[in-house]
Amino acid sequence: MTLRPYNFSAGPAVMPTEVLEQAQAELLDWRGTGMSVMEMSHRGKEFTQIAEEAESDLRELLNIPANYRVMFLQGGASSQFAMIPLNLLRGKTQADYCNTGIWSQKAIAEAQRYCSVNVVTDSTANKFTSIADPSTWQLNPNAAYVHYIANETINGLELHTPPQVGDVPLISDMSSTILSRPIDVNQFAAIYAGAQKNIGPAGLSVVIVREDLLGNPLSFTPTMFNYKVMADEKSMYNTPPTYTWYLAGLVFKWLKKQGGLTAIAETNQRKATALYKAIDDSDFYNNAIELRYRSWMNVPFTLADANLEKTFLAEAAQAGLLTLAGHRTVGGLRASIYNAMPESGVKALIDFMQAFAKRYG
Amino acid sequence: MTLRPYNFSAGPAVMPTEVLEQAQAELLDWRGTGMSVMEMSHRGKEFTQIAEEAESDLRELLNIPANYRVMFLQGGASSQFAMIPLNLLRGKTQADYCNTGIWSQKAIAEAQRYCSVNVVTDSTANKFTSIADPSTWQLNPNAAYVHYIANETINGLELHTPPQVGDVPLISDMSSTILSRPIDVNQFAAIYAGAQKNIGPAGLSVVIVREDLLGNPLSFTPTMFNYKVMADEKSMYNTPPTYTWYLAGLVFKWLKKQGGLTAIAETNQRKATALYKAIDDSDFYNNAIELRYRSWMNVPFTLADANLEKTFLAEAAQAGLLTLAGHRTVGGLRASIYNAMPESGVKALIDFMQAFAKRYG
Numbered sequence: 001m002t003l004r005p006y007n008f009s010a011g012p013a014v015m016p017t018e019v020l021e022q023a024q025a026e027l028l029d030w031r032g033t034g035m036s037v038m039e040m041s042h043r044g045k046e047f048t049q050i051a052e053e054a055e056s057d058l059r060e061l062l063n064i065p066a067n068y069r070v071m072f073l074q075g076g077a078s079s080q081f082a083m084i085p086l087n088l089l090r091g092k093t094q095a096d097y098c099n100t101g102i103w104s105q106k107a108i109a110e111a112q113r114y115c116s117v118n119v120v121t122d123s124t125a126n127k128f129t130s131i132a133d134p135s136t137w138q139l140n141p142n143a144a145y146v147h148y149i150a151n152e153t154i155n156g157l158e159l160h161t162p163p164q165v166g167d168v169p170l171i172s173d174m175s176s177t178i179l180s181r182p183i184d185v186n187q188f189a190a191i192y193a194g195a196q197k198n199i200g201p202a203g204l205s206v207v208i209v210r211e212d213l214l215g216n217p218l219s220f221t222p223t224m225f226n227y228k229v230m231a232d233e234k235s236m237y238n239t240p241p242t243y244t245w246y247l248a249g250l251v252f253k254w255l256k257k258q259g260g261l262t263a264i265a266e267t268n269q270r271k272a273t274a275l276y277k278a279i280d281d282s283d284f285y286n287n288a289i290e291l292r293y294r295s296w297m298n299v300p301f302t303l304a305d306a307n308l309e310k311t312f313l314a315e316a317a318q319a320g321l322l323t324l325a326g327h328r329t330v331g332g333l334r335a336s337i338y339n340a341m342p343e344s345g346v347k348a349l350i351d352f353m354q355a356f357a358k359r360y361g
Numbered sequence: 362m363t364l365r366p367y368n369f370s371a372g373p374a375v376m377p378t379e380v381l382e383q384a385q386a387e388l389l390d391w392r393g394t395g396m397s398v399m400e401m402s403h404r405g406k407e408f409t410q411i412a413e414e415a416e417s418d419l420r421e422l423l424n425i426p427a428n429y430r431v432m433f434l435q436g437g438a439s440s441q442f443a444m445i446p447l448n449l450l451r452g453k454t455q456a457d458y459c460n461t462g463i464w465s466q467k468a469i470a471e472a473q474r475y476c477s478v479n480v481v482t483d484s485t486a487n488k489f490t491s492i493a494d495p496s497t498w499q500l501n502p503n504a505a506y507v508h509y510i511a512n513e514t515i516n517g518l519e520l521h522t523p524p525q526v527g528d529v530p531l532i533s534d535m536s537s538t539i540l541s542r543p544i545d546v547n548q549f550a551a552i553y554a555g556a557q558k559n560i561g562p563a564g565l566s567v568v569i570v571r572e573d574l575l576g577n578p579l580s581f582t583p584t585m586f587n588y589k590v591m592a593d594e595k596s597m598y599n600t601p602p603t604y605t606w607y608l609a610g611l612v613f614k615w616l617k618k619q620g621g622l623t624a625i626a627e628t629n630q631r632k633a634t635a636l637y638k639a640i641d642d643s644d645f646y647n648n649a650i651e652l653r654y655r656s657w658m659n660v661p662f663t664l665a666d667a668n669l670e671k672t673f674l675a676e677a678a679q680a681g682l683l684t685l686a687g688h689r690t691v692g693g694l695r696a697s698i699y700n701a702m703p704e705s706g707v708k709a710l711i712d713f714m715q716a717f718a719k720r721y722g
Contacts, residue, residue, distance in 0.1 A: 005395035009402045012603055020389050020397055027385040028378070034366035034683070036381055038562040038608075041370045041684055074435040074564060075585055078599035082583035110584055196600055201399035203435060203564045203602025220581050222443035223471055224436055238439035239557055241564025241602065242373055247399075322395070323402055 005320035006345035010153055010298060010327065010336040011176065011196040019250045019340075038243035047242055051234075054249030061252060061261055062178075064185050064208060069231040071207040072245050076194040077103070077175045079225070080205060081110035084147065084171055087227040088190065088209075089115055090216040092144035096120045096168065098137070100159070101128045101152030102329060107173065111147070114218065118143060128155040130290040134163035145169040145189060151177035151295050153197070154327040156287070156334065158295035162187045169213065176297050178206070179255060180339060181265035189213055197297070198339050200248035203241045255339065264339055271337050271346045272296040278350040284357035300326055300334040308360055309333065319352050321345075366681035367706035371514055371659060371688065371697040372537065372557040380611045380701075399604035408603055412595075415610030422613060422622055423539075425546050425569060430592040432568040433606050437555040438464070438536045440586070441566060442471035445508065445532055447582040448589075449551065449574055450476055453505035457481045457529065459498070461520070462489045462513030463690060468534065472508070475579065479504060489516040491651040495524035506530040506550060512538035512656050514558070515688040517648070517695065519656035523548045530574065537658050539567070540616060540700060542626035550574055558658070559700050561609035564602045616700065625700050632698050632707045633657040639711040645718035661687055661695040669721055670694065680713050682706075 007014040030037050033046055040047040055070050064070060073079070084107075085095060095115050097108045099122045111117050120137040123130060139146065146165045151158040153176040162170060162184070169189030178193040185191065190209045196202035207227070214228040223229055229237050258264050276294060279285040279301050287294070287301045303309060309325075312333065316324050326332035337346055368375040391398050394407055401408045416431050425431060434440070445468075446456060456476050458469045460483045472478050481498040484491060500507065507526045512519040514537040523531060523545075530550030539554040546552065551570040557563035568588070575589040584590055590598050619625050637655060640646040640662050648655070648662045664670060670686075673694065677685050687693035698707055 004389065007396050007400055009400065009405075012400055012403060012600065014400050015397060017389070024385055024388040027388065028365065028381050034681070035368050036376060039368055039370065039373055039375050042373060042563065043689070044370075044684065074437070074440075074602075076435070076599045079435075079583065079585045082585060086583070113581065113584075194600065201602070201604045202403065202600045203605055218581075220474065220579075222440065222447070222583070222586065223474075224440045224443060225583065225586075238437045239373065239555065239563045241435075241562070241605065243562045244564055244602065244605070320395070323405065328404070 005322050006341065006348055007322045008335045008337065008341070008349070009323035010334060011194070012202045013197050013336055013338050014340045015200070015247075016251065016254045016340045019247065019254050022250055023247060037246040040242065042236055042239050042242050050246050050249055051240075054245060054252060057249065057252035057256060058206065061255055062183065062185060062208075067211050068185060068208050069211050069214070071209070071227070071230050072235045072240055072248070073205045073207055073230060074203065074241055076202070076205055077173055077192060078106070080173065080192045080207065081107045082114070083225050083227065084145075084190065084192075085111045085114035085218075086221040086225055087217045088169070088171065088213055089144045089218065090213065092142065094118060094140055094143050096140050096143040096146040098131075098146075098148040099123060100131050100149055101155035101157055103149045103152055103154065103173065107147060107149065115144070120146065123157070127288075128152065128157055129288045131157065131159060131293055137163065139165055139168065141168070143168050145171045147171045147173075149173045151175075151297055153298050154330055156289055156295045156298045156300040157293050158297070159293065169210075176338075179261060179264070180268050180296055182261040195244065195248055197336070200251050201244050204244040204248060267343060268296045268337070268339065271341065271343055272299065274350060275299050275335065275337065275346055278353055282354075282357055284361045285353065297338055298334060298336050300330070300332055302332045305360075311360070312356060315356060316352055319348075321349055321352055366683050367702065367709055368683045369696045369698065369702070369710070370684035371695060372555070373563045374558050374697055374699050375701045376561070376608075377612065377615045377701045380608065380615050383611055384608060398607045401603065403597055403600050403603050411607050411610055415606060415613060418610065418613035418617060419567065422616055423544065423546055423569075428572050429546060429569050430572050430575070432570070432588070432591050433596045433601055433609070434566045434568055434591060435564065435602055437563070437566055438534055438553060439467070441534065441553040441568065442468045443475070444586050444588065445506075445551065445553075446472045446475040446579075447586055448578045449530070449532065450505045450579065451574065451577040453503065455479060455501055455504050457501050457504040457507040459492075459507075459509040460484060461492050461510055462516035462518055464510045464513055464515065464534065468508060468510065476505070481507065484518070488649075489513065489518055490649045492518065492520060492654055498524065500526055500529065502529070504529050506532045508532045508534075510534045512536075512658055514659050515691055517650055517656040517659045517661040518654050519658070520654065530571075540622060540625070541629050541657055543622040556605065556609055558697070561612050562605050565605040565609060628704060629657050629698070629700065632702065632704055633660065635711060636660050636696060636698065636707055639714055643715070643718055645722045646714065658699055659695060659697050661691070661693055663693045666721075672721070673717060676717060677713055680709070682710055682713055
């Protein structure tokens with residue numbers, strides 16, 4: 001296997017090296033067809049097989065019940081911020097949203113264009129370092145749904161178990177946490193995720209929706225934003241992003257080879273635990289998130305002396321540890337440690353952090 | 362260079378072999394960064410360079426004036442069918458549309474959800490084999506714009522020069538003809554194209570809009586469908602389809618190496634002329650499109666004995682000539698001969714057709 005630097009990008013993020021190697025090997029000729037996957041008609045038998053296998057592997061990994069539709073769409077989670085209210089208000093005019101970070105705020109702003117938003121919990125006061133216990137949330141019984149961002153990629157704040165919201169449909173943006181551990185899909189009305197963290201390259205979103213909720217969109221919904229149309233056409237109402245879909249399929253097969261989500265969850269928990277311990281054991285580094293809401297996937301941290309950030313990033317890059325800057329809106333540092341980041345990468349980062357603290361602390 | 366079968370798919374379509382080889386060579390490591398392009402942060406300096414070079418090469422190829430914005434978006438032409446009226450009605454309530462084939466009909470159906478559509482010319486009566494001369498079109502002076510599909514991919518009907526429509530903004534879907542020859546962008550208010558024919562893999566659309574038309578969308582336009590937002594954010598309001606954008610950039614560089622659009626147009630015209638001549642010279646094959654509207658890119662044809670189609674497709678595939686079936690909605694046969702189809706491929710197809718006609722005619 002090729003040795004490469006460790007890339008801690010928050011997304012587009014590192015892909016499993018084995019997946020890239022397979023893609024490389026068959027880039028000009030997929031299984032003797034003489035065609036690259038990106039040159040295939042999306043309705044031909046070759047790509048149909050690729051697409052169906054990807055869906056069936058994803059269904060197996062997440063144990064998705066038969067009454068849920070799975071869609072492979074374009075536009076990222078930002079498109080879903082509109083598609084959720086456009087499709088799932090279902091005649092209602094109110095929806096419940098959680099505000100746990102920057103992505104929550106974007107989801108809320110878009111939803112407010114289509115309905116009355118009730119913010120059921122707001123982490124602004126604690127600067128997005130904690131989330132009020134779901135039992136205290138002010139749920140609206142007339143809400144069409146309750147929406148939350150399972151993992152705030154920028155803030156590093158994660159709700160590790162779905163909140164209990166009674167009979168109101170629960171919807172989650174799982175862009176940066178999907179496939180990091182098993183989930184019980186039955187607890188959700190809809191789950192969506194941009195691909196570019198744990199699924200594959202950017203330009204694809206996975207949307208999982210309980211089928212009885214489909215078919216009642218707002219009248220002005222663009223056809224390409226209509227879940228029912230896309231689900232009924234198996235995500236091929238128009239030409240889908242075929243090559244990205246194929247790469248997602250390779251990632252699903254890689255995940256199965258790793259032992260599925262139970263196995264990857266154990267690895268992810270070990271990786272996160274080790275990195276947070278290194279931060280907590282040092283006065284040089286800090287992570288302010290309340291322990292039970294610390295993200296397994298995105299670990300933001302600051303240096304006691306913020307002036308050292310540039311030096312940290314430059315020396316880390318020289319040591320083969322890439323893309324550790326925090327998001328431009330919050331600054332600081334951040335290590336994203338998605339499924340494809342091996343434990344050796346986290347260990348190398350910890351070793352570097354300890355040595356850096358010794359040099360500059 | 363790798364020898365591969367000739368793939369006549371209408372899209373996703375054949376890519377230049379040199380482009381695929383370059384993508385393959387740098388798939389795991391783009392220029393010593395240790396990252397695949399698909400693993401790079403879209404806001405990092407490496408991808409910023411890739412994105413900007415792609416835009417500047419496209420501007421050079423099409424000679425796009427400075428007062429036009431270029432966007433690299435998701436969703437394909439089908440999303441543009443909604444985005445055009447959502448963004449470019451600009452307070453008006455009527456728009457002119459041409460009906461020259463199946464894609465026209467889809468564009469019209471979507472536009473009718475947002476405005477009153479006046480069909481200025483309709484090729485239904487001639488079964489989409491011709492287009493009334495633009496001088497006879499019934500233009501509405503109050504229309505927000507005139508929309509036409511420059512090349513009907515399924516029907517093989519192409520309007521080779523833009524219609525003169527006076528002061529009303531002219532908008533064209535050029536999905537299957539863009540970059541096949543030089544165009545005068547100044548004649549258009551907007552041009553859009555799905556990538557999967559002459560630009561790159563599916564999952565990307567190029568949209569070129571005169572900037573004075575931006576900023577007046579319908580109130581309920583999803584933010585991701587708002588041209589002004591996307592243009593102001595340089596197509597990075599959210600994470601764009603980075604890898605597909607990169608591949609499009611490689612195609613643009615390949616086109617420049619071929620001598621640009623004037624050179625590729627000469628080749629394309631030779632390819633199309635040779636193939637139509639082979640069809641016209643034979644009683645065995647037929648193409649019903651009026652000569653001056655015959656597409657350079659998509660050449661549909663029928664056999665005198667339609668029962669031979671399956672045999673034709675099977676024997677062609679054995680001869681290394683792939684994906685020659687007509688679109689499922691119209692049947693028959695179709696050879697798509699985009700920029701990346703070399704003249705040798707068209708020659709091989711003609712040789713095969715002549716030999717097949719001799720065997721079965």
